[in-house]
Amino acid sequence: xxxxxxxxxxxxxxxxxxxxxxxxxxxxxxxxxxxxxxxxxxxxxxxxxxxxxxxxxxxxxxxxxxxxxxxxxxxxxxxxxxxxxxxxxxxxxxxxxxxxxxxxxxxxxxxxxxxxxxxxxxxxxxxxxxxxxxxxxxxxxxxxxxxxxxxxxxxxxxxxxxxxxxxxxxxxxxxxxxxxxxxxxxx
Amino acid sequence: xxxxxxxxxxxxxxxxxxxxxxxxxxxxxxxxxxxxxxxxxxxxxxxxxxxxxxxxxxxxxxxxxxxxxxxxxxxxxxxxxxxxxxxxxxxxxxxxxxxxxxxxxxxxxxxxxxxxxxxxxxxxxxxxxxxxxxxxxxxxxxxxxxxxxxxxxxxxx
Numbered sequence: 001x002x003x004x005x006x007x008x009x010x011x012x013x014x015x016x017x018x019x020x021x022x023x024x025x026x027x028x029x030x031x032x033x034x035x036x037x038x039x040x041x042x043x044x045x046x047x048x049x050x051x052x053x054x055x056x057x058x059x060x061x062x063x064x065x066x067x068x069x070x071x072x073x074x075x076x077x078x079x080x081x082x083x084x085x086x087x088x089x090x091x092x093x094x095x096x097x098x099x100x101x102x103x104x105x106x107x108x109x110x111x112x113x114x115x116x117x118x119x120x121x122x123x124x125x126x127x128x129x130x131x132x133x134x135x136x137x138x139x140x141x142x143x144x145x146x147x148x149x150x151x152x153x154x155x156x157x158x159x160x161x162x163x164x165x166x167x168x169x170x171x172x173x174x175x176x177x178x179x180x181x182x183x184x185x186x187x
Numbered sequence: 188x189x190x191x192x193x194x195x196x197x198x199x200x201x202x203x204x205x206x207x208x209x210x211x212x213x214x215x216x217x218x219x220x221x222x223x224x225x226x227x228x229x230x231x232x233x234x235x236x237x238x239x240x241x242x243x244x245x246x247x248x249x250x251x252x253x254x255x256x257x258x259x260x261x262x263x264x265x266x267x268x269x270x271x272x273x274x275x276x277x278x279x280x281x282x283x284x285x286x287x288x289x290x291x292x293x294x295x296x297x298x299x300x301x302x303x304x305x306x307x308x309x310x311x312x313x314x315x316x317x318x319x320x321x322x323x324x325x326x327x328x329x330x331x332x333x334x335x336x337x338x339x340x341x342x343x344x
Contacts, residue, residue: 030273049274
């Protein structure tokens with residue numbers, strides 16, 4: 001075997017390794033979800049980097065499991081309020097969950113690097129309340145991973161989170177902006 | 188006489204207002220709990236805590252999670268199964284036996300993350316951190332979720 005054919009074989013092997021097909025169930029063990037609440041009085045941000053998510057490239061199934069106590073706020077007191085009984089009651093409801101499906105799977109090619117707009121339909125469960133949710137998400141397929149980014153508005157009252165008095169009623173928005181970012185790989 | 192009473196009342200009120208403002212200011216700027224400086228509530232192995240959750244998740248949550256989010260501080264001993272980085276650029280060490288379904292996922296901080304560089308897969312270490320959520324099989328994900336600990340540091344190796 002001459003040098004050239006060895007090099008050809010190595011490069012073919014490398015190409016195959018680089019394009020390991022992203023089929024079936026992909027997992028993201030440390031997805032990032034943040035939320036942002038804006039009022040004239042105060043802007044509040046919280047970040048959670050411990051979200052577990054799965055994306056099935058064949059069925060379009062998309063699931064997010066969110067450990068609620070992993071949301072971190074700049075202010076410790078806000079974090080306490082967030083976790084408390086009156087707000088998200090995270091001792092009783094330690095996880096929130098989204099289960100849904102990509103409804104336009106035909107327009108996403110997981111075998112081809114690129115950016116795709118996905119339509120997602122499903123249900124979000126927070127604090128024991130489940131509500132339907134339809135959102136757009138951007139999927140980026142690149143070199144063996146799939147990234148998902150999405151932004152949505154969540155109405156707190158839909159999940160039984162309401163404030164009638166005190167600082168939270170004026171400083172927490174009725175609708176918060178939720179941002180999702182996940183990087184999926186084959187387990 | 189009246190003057191004196193007024194003085195006392197206004198003085199007391201003034202002090203009261205100052206104290207209230209002081210408390211409000213303190214509460215507003217209340218620092219986050221320093222997990223590594225706090226006392227360890229439970230010492231156990233990764234297998235023990237995972238098995239407690241798999242056997243009875245509600246009672247394990249009752250034991251380890253706190254209402255306002257300042258949950259129990261654990262020292263968990265286990266074998267390093269994997270080391271990775273999350274989207275916040277923090278090191279994540281999974282303590283798990285190769286034969287087990289779930290383990291304990293330990294996320295380090297900017298301050299403690301450097302210690303992870305000296306760790307090897309397969310070694311047994313003890314990690315201190317705060318528990319955020321428990322382990323269990325999730326039917327929708329169709330996989331086992333790990334116990335999640337954050338603000339971690341290695342305390343024995």
